[in-house]
Amino acid sequence: MTSPPSVISFNGVNQTFTRDDGATVSALENLSFEIGKHEFVAVLGPSGCGKSTLLRLTAGLVFPTGGDVSIYGAKVTEPRDDIGIVFQRPTLLPWFDVLGNVTFPFRHKYGRVTQAEKDRAHDLLKLVGLEEFAKARVEQLSGGMQQRVGIARALLLDPDILLMDEPFSALDALSRDEMSFELLRIWTERPKTVLFITHSIPEAVLLADRIIVMTPRPGAVREVLQVELPRPRSFDSLSDPRFNALANHIRSRLFTRQAV
Amino acid sequence: MERAARRALGLLNRFAPALAFIGLLILWEVGCRVFKVPTFLLPTPSMIVAGAREQTFAIWGTHLWATVRVALMGYLAAICVSIPLAVALTSSKLLARTLYPMIVVVHSTPIVAIAPIIVVTLGASDLPRVVITFLITFFPIVVTTTTGLLSTPEELIELSRSLRADRSREMLNIRLPYALPYIFSALKISTTLAVVGAVVAEFVAAEQGLGYFIQFATSFFKINQSFVALILLVTTSLAFFQFIGLLQRILAPWSLPKSER
Ligand SMILES: Nc1ncnc2c1ncn2[C@@H]1O[C@H](COP(=O)(O)OP(=O)(O)OP(=O)(O)O)[C@@H](O)[C@H]1O
Ligand SMILES: [Mg+2]
Numbered sequence: 001m002t003s004p005p006s007v008i009s010f011n012g013v014n015q016t017f018t019r020d021d022g023a024t025v026s027a028l029e030n031l032s033f034e035i036g037k038h039e040f041v042a043v044l045g046p047s048g049c050g051k052s053t054l055l056r057l058t059a060g061l062v063f064p065t066g067g068d069v070s071i072y073g074a075k076v077t078e079p080r081d082d083i084g085i086v087f088q089r090p091t092l093l094p095w096f097d098v099l100g101n102v103t104f105p106f107r108h109k110y111g112r113v114t115q116a117e118k119d120r121a122h123d124l125l126k127l128v129g130l131e132e133f134a135k136a137r138v139e140q141l142s143g144g145m146q147q148r149v150g151i152a153r154a155l156l157l158d159p160d161i162l163l164m165d166e167p168f169s170a171l172d173a174l175s176r177d178e179m180s181f182e183l184l185r186i187w188t189e190r191p192k193t194v195l196f197i198t199h200s201i202p203e204a205v206l207l208a209d210r211i212i213v214m215t216p217r218p219g220a221v222r223e224v225l226q227v228e229l230p231r232p233r234s235f236d237s238l239s240d241p242r243f244n245a246l247a248n249h250i251r252s253r254l255f256t257r258q259a260v
Numbered sequence: 261m262e263r264a265a266r267r268a269l270g271l272l273n274r275f276a277p278a279l280a281f282i283g284l285l286i287l288w289e290v291g292c293r294v295f296k297v298p299t300f301l302l303p304t305p306s307m308i309v310a311g312a313r314e315q316t317f318a319i320w321g322t323h324l325w326a327t328v329r330v331a332l333m334g335y336l337a338a339i340c341v342s343i344p345l346a347v348a349l350t351s352s353k354l355l356a357r358t359l360y361p362m363i364v365v366v367h368s369t370p371i372v373a374i375a376p377i378i379v380v381t382l383g384a385s386d387l388p389r390v391v392i393t394f395l396i397t398f399f400p401i402v403v404t405t406t407t408g409l410l411s412t413p414e415e416l417i418e419l420s421r422s423l424r425a426d427r428s429r430e431m432l433n434i435r436l437p438y439a440l441p442y443i444f445s446a447l448k449i450s451t452t453l454a455v456v457g458a459v460v461a462e463f464v465a466a467e468q469g470l471g472y473f474i475q476f477a478t479s480f481f482k483i484n485q486s487f488v489a490l491i492l493l494v495t496t497s498l499a500f501f502q503f504i505g506l507l508q509r510i511l512a513p514w515s516l517p518k519s520e521r
Contacts, residue, residue, distance in 0.1 A: 059422050077421040087415040094514045095437050108433050109423045137514070 006034035007072060007161060007193045008058055014066030015053055028055045029218040030067070041203035044250065045214030045222075052196045055165050056218070058195060059083055070162070084154035086164040090146035090152075092138045098125065099134040102152045109157075117156070122154040127186060145177035148182070155190065162192045169199060180206055184233060201247050201254075206233060213253060223253060254256040275313055303484035308491070311484030324492055326468035327384055327458045331496070334393025335454040342398045343443070346405035347431060367399040379465040389466065393457030399445045400453070408442025409435045441515040444508045451500040455493060470496075 015028040043051050046115045054148050056062045060079040069076045071083075092101045102121040103113045125131045128148040128258040138146065147167055154162060167183075168176045180203060187194060198204050204211045205227055213223045226244060229237050237243055272279075279476060285305045291297070292304040299307060312320070345363075349356045377391050382388035412435050420430045462471030470489045477485040 056418070059418075061421055079424050083422065085419065085422055086470055087418075089412045089413065089415060091415040091419075093416075093434075093437070095440075095512065105419070105423055108420060108425050108429060111429075137512075139518075 005037075005073065007037050007039070008035040008195065009033070009073075010054075010067070011070070012067035013057065013064045013069060015050065015057065015062070016065050026218040028057075028064075029061075029220050029221055031225065032067075033212055033221055035193060037203035038193055040175060040187060040194045040196065040207060040209045041212060042196045042198055042202045042208035043208075043212045044198060044201065044212065044254075044256065045219060046216050047199070049214045049217050050219030051214065052165055053101045055085075055163050055195065055197055058161075059085055063238055071096060076102075081157060082159065082160040084159035084162050086147075086150050086154045086162065088166040088169055090143075092146055092149055094138050095140070097134070098130065098136050098138065098141070098149055100151050101138060102156055105153060105156050108203065120158075121152070121156060124155050125149075126213045127155075127189065128152045129182070142175070143171050145178055147171065152234070154255065156185075160193060162194045164194065164196045166197055166199060168203065176200075181234070183207065188232065201217060201250050202238070202243075205229070205243055205247050205250070211250065213250060223256070270349045271401075300481040300483050303487060307484045308487045311482070312488045313480070314485060315488075320488075320492065323468055323470050323489065324496070326466070326472075327455070327462065327470045327493070328496060330389045330393055330461060330469065331458040331500070333386065333390045334457055335397055336451060337394045338397035338401055338450065338454070339447070341394070342401035342446075343405055344403050346409055347408050347436075349402070350409040350435070351427065351431070363399070363402060364397065371457075372397050375460060375464040379461075384465070389458060389461035389469075392464075394455055394462040395452045396457035396460070397453045400449050401443075404442050404446035405439055408439025411442070417512040437512075440512050441517075444504065444512070444515055446503055447504050449465045451504055452497050455497045455500065459493065506513060 010031050010033050012032040013028055014026070017025045017027060019025060030052070031050075039228045043054060045051055053062065057064055058071070060076045060083075063076075066196065071080060093104060096104060099118065099121055100107075102124055103117050105115045107113045122131065122134060125134055128151055130145060130148055130152070133141065137182070138149070141149065147170075152165070154164075168179045171179060184207060190203055196204075198205060206229075208227050211227060213225065214220065215222045225246065228242055229240055287384060289304045289306060292302060303311065303376075341344060341396045345359070349359060371392060375388075377390055379388045409431075416434050416438070417430065420434055457473075458469065459471035462469040465474040470493050473489045477489065478484070513521060
């Protein structure tokens with residue numbers, strides 16, 4: 001089997017932090033995996049196992065203490081233009097309206113916003129289903145709507161790679177399901193390589209092509225699972241026997257103490 | 261019937277503060293007359309009104325302007341120093357570690373106690389008074405602005421770094437606007453402090469100003485005129501405070517607390 005060139009690759013990555021009191025914490029240990037073009041990969045693991053650190057490494061916000069992180073075969077040495085990030089909290093800017101928030105990355109990077117960028121932002125708002133809210137104030141939006149703005153903001157500079165750090169974990173269960181399907185629809189319309197971090201087993205199974213299950217701290221890959229659910233996925237996927245089988249399998253893995 | 265009652269209650273709600281104030285004035289007037297309180301201890305409201313007419317409009321204006329001038333200059337100086345200082349403190353750990361103790365020492369010094377020294381050192385002009393006002397005003401602005409600048413969500417800083425925007429953009433586009441609610445509340449608190457600073461400075465050395473006038477009038481037992489000056493001071497503080505509130509409403513309405521929008 002010839003494997004296509006990978007988009008994101010982690011090669012024996014170690015990450016230790018030195019805390020303020022001088023103690024060192026090992027967050028990631030010998031972490032290796034590859035993510036292919038336009039693949040949707042979910043990273044699942046217990047709290048504190050280094051998932052956000054993994055995302056920051058990919059984004060070029062921190063650099064590994066050992067091993068290396070490459071994107072399109074090039075070692076990551078600084079943040080790249082072809083990466084968009086969606087955070088756990090939408091963290092929008094209250095002094096801009098919705099459109100201003102979506103165009104913010106461009107304004108922040110280049111100092112001004114062009115009409116072309118505004119048009120793009122309008123298109124993205126349409127894509128996330130908020131075209132009527134371009135002029136709305138951020139605080140008038142619900143949590144789910146704010147996170148949609150966060151997704152539109154991340155897509156503004158048309159990144160190839162989308163990094164998402166538990167983007168729906170602050171939402172209520174209903175909005176969460178809705179947003180999952182929304183994300184799949186957006187991903188189908190604008191194919192991207194997605195690295196999606198989550199705490200939620202069903203969310204990972206519903207969304208991803210592959211799931212990287214991590215061990216507790218220091219984080220390493222415990223298991224990589226292929227999700228054999230057909231696309232497009234819908235509410236029916238949730239009752240597919242394969243869905244439950246995989247979810248149960250992951251659950252049993254996450255809650256066993258023995259090494260795998 | 262019920263509607264009429266509700267309307268009466270609504271009116272009462274609206275005018276209750278004013279009514280209470282008028283009631284207090286009447287109580288004050290009547291109390292002073294009935295118990296024959298000596299006027300040099302506590303003048304009645306009517307005597308205060310008379311006191312206002314004992315000086316010309318021009319004289320009141322001169323004293324008022326002298327105080328307002330000093331308060332404003334000290335306040336503006338405090339803003340011009342405090343906000344850049346807060347930016348510096350949050351930009352560099354080294355600067356923070358070096359400057360913060362110094363700022364705390366300055367703040368812990370009782371300004372009233374060193375005011376006479378400042379006057380001797382800086383001579384007879386507005387300058388010593390402005391410096392005293394500045395010293396009383398600047399601390400809360402520095403501390404609150406610093407808190408505001410540090411309250412920026414980590415995600416936005418990461419967003420900024422992921423766009424490879426430099427630190428000055430991060431400060432200007434993210435940290436400073438994020439700190440605006442803090443900055444405005446510091447500016448509001450400081451309005452009162454600025455007036456206090458000006459008055460304290462005038463107590464120590466001045467030939468003009470409402471603080472000076474209160475000392476002067478009191479030493480001649482013209483307590484009713486002191487009260488007029490006091491009312492002018494309170495009005496100045498209030499107007500100043502309201503002005504900053506208005507400025508915030510116009511420039512950055514989003515930074516107001518939800519209840520005030
Ligand atoms: N800048 C840092 N300095 C020191 N320690 C850090 C730093 N960043 C992360 N850590 C430590 O590394 C470990 C992994 O952190 P990380 O935030 O990546 O975990 P996580 O899997 O994202 O957790 P959660 O699911 O709770 O978000 C934690 O123990 C954390 O305390
Ligand atoms: Mg995390």
